[in-house]
Amino acid sequence: KxxxxxxxAALSVPEGENLVLNCSFTDSAIYNLQWFRQDPGKGLTxxxxxxxSQREQTSGRLNASLDKSSxxxxxxxAASQPGDSATYLCAVLSYGQNFVFGPxxxxxxxx
Amino acid sequence: xxxVTQSPTHLIKTRGQQVTLRCSSQSGHNTVSWYxxxxxxxxxxxxxxxxxxxxxxGNFPPRFSGLQFPNYSSELNVNALELDDSALYLCAxxxxxxxxxxxxxxxxxxSVL
Numbered sequence: 001k002x003x004x005x006x007x008x009a010a011l012s013v014p015e016g017e018n019l020v021l022n023c024s025f026t027d028s029a030i031y032n033l034q035w036f037r038q039d040p041g042k043g044l045t046x047x048x049x050x051x052x053s054q055r056e057q058t059s060g061r062l063n064a065s066l067d068k069s070s071x072x073x074x075x076x077x078a079a080s081q082p083g084d085s086a087t088y089l090c091a092v093l094s095y096g097q098n099f100v101f102g103p104x105x106x107x108x109x110x111x
Numbered sequence: 112x113x114x115v116t117q118s119p120t121h122l123i124k125t126r127g128q129q130v131t132l133r134c135s136s137q138s139g140h141n142t143v144s145w146y147x148x149x150x151x152x153x154x155x156x157x158x159x160x161x162x163x164x165x166x167x168x169g170n171f172p173p174r175f176s177g178l179q180f181p182n183y184s185s186e187l188n189v190n191a192l193e194l195d196d197s198a199l200y201l202c203a204x205x206x207x208x209x210x211x212x213x214x215x216x217x218x219x220x221x222s223v224l
């Protein structure tokens with residue numbers, strides 16, 4: 001059974017810093033991994049999707065990497081802004097299973 | 112292209128009652144999944160519907176049931192509500208050929224008193 005964890009649970013940084021969020025999963029036989037953003041009380045917005053055959057994906061200031069063998073993914077946010085404040089969740093889709101989400105990292109970017 | 116819409120946005124029920132939540136999938140998407148998200152936790156998979164058939168179910172009791180209609184919209188029904196059912200209920204749609212990318216609605220916040 002796939003299990004997904006995220007570290008840290010919460011993070012507070014000053015505006016302009018580069019930061020890394022971590023996602024770990026127990027079963028490396030995955031189909032894809034997605035990173036989402038969630039604002040309080042709202043739905044999830046897809047940020048990046050990495051297929052199992054890919055090593056990384058980039059969108060603007062966001063870069064996500066995937067290392068299946070070690071069961072890890074990282075989300076790198078460059079030059080953080082107060083508008084980046086939200087909860088970031090990773091979700092793993094394994095073969096024959098459905099998406100399993102991590103608990104999220106709550107990010108606060110201070111002006 | 113319309114996004115995923117859910118109704119209602121908020122709902123208050125009492126223990127033992129029944130509730131129906133609704134979801135309209137994104138245009139062109141034939142797969143709908145439902146998730147329960149408790150405060151401070153990640154979403155938990157309830158079930159998925161593909162072309163009107165249940166296509167996977169998470170660890171939820173039978174009082175959680177669903178439907179998908181020919182236009183791919185969907186309903187989540189919960190009977191005999193319990194206090195622990197209080198959560199944000201999220202609907203997501205996807206379609207083959209999109210690498211299973213999920214598109215979420217804004218959710219329904221259910222409070223059971």
